[in-house]
Amino acid sequence: MSREARSMxxxxxxxxxxxxxxxxMPRLRAIAAEEGVALALKPIRIIEANGGIPLRTRPIARQAYHVVELKRWRAYLGMTLNVAPKYYPCRTIEPAARMVIAAQRAGMDDVALSWAIQRALWAEERDIADDETLAALAREALGATAGDLRHLADAPECVAAWDANLADAERMGIFGTPxxxxxxxxxxxxxRLDCxxxxxxxxxxxxPAAC
Known part of the structure; x- marks a missing residue:
């Protein structure tokens, strides 16, 4: 089947x-562009029903190894990443996640917005639980089209989509992210992005699949 014959x-x-x-995220975006596929972002919270455990509640040994792996991947990918950012763990992720959903629903570039939020936390020492910071990130990522996206994220439809994403993840057997x-x-x-x-x-x- 040709590339054009099947949208994915x-x-x-x-x-x-x-x-x-x-x-x-950078490699995911590259794959989408190079392979001509769409990205459907589904931000979720910890999937406790399927065994998800917040990092700060894991044994100290696992937390320490988590840092080791982050440093390895940071070096391997050549990316900027603070392994102990000032605002992590976040006070809340829901407003930021729902803002991505609001951008989706408004036909805006949700991938660009998500990347701006992620980069703000891990590379720029910015508080993604802060409403003013989120509003600024929306303007930076989307320009004048961002409008009042932070408050649109509080709409019942965005809250429902946020809950639906988690329910879908649980049903599909997803236990960790991404x-x-x-x-x-x-x-x-x-x-697993190569896979x-x-x-x-x-x-x-x-x-043939190689992995």
Missing amino acids: TIEVYYGISSPWAYLG TYVVDGELFWGQD VRRRIRGLRFGE
């Missing part, structure tokens, strides 16, 4: 404050 979407279930989602979904198949972690690309090509061109 990568569904992205992720925590807006996840360092792994941040590290994966999880990328291609044609119903789950790929957990930014270190995401191979899956897309396999579906389109019949190429």
Whole structure:
């Protein structure tokens, strides 16, 4: 089947404050552009029903290794990342996540907005739980089209979509973020992005999956 014959979407279930989602976003965007697929961002919170555990409640040994891995990936990818940012863990992620949803619903560039929020937390020492910061990030990412996006995020439809994303993730068996979904198949972690690309090509061109 040709590339043109099948349109595809990568569904992205992720925590807006996840360092792994941040590290994966540039490559995810590159895959989408190079393979001609759409991105459907699905911001969610911790999936406790499927075993999700906040980092700060994990054993100290796991927290320490988490930092080791972040440093490895930061170096490997050549990205700016503060492994202990001033505003992490976030007081709340819901307003930021719902603002991405509001941008989606308004037909704005939700991917650009999400990236601005993620970068603000992990590379710019900005508080993504602060309303004024979020409003500023929306203007920076979207320009004049951003309007009053922060307050639009409080609309009942955005709240409902936020809850629906989590319910869908639970139903699909997602337990951690980021999880990328291609044609119903789950790929957990930014270190599986090469597998995401191979899956897309396999579906389109019949190429064998290598992972």
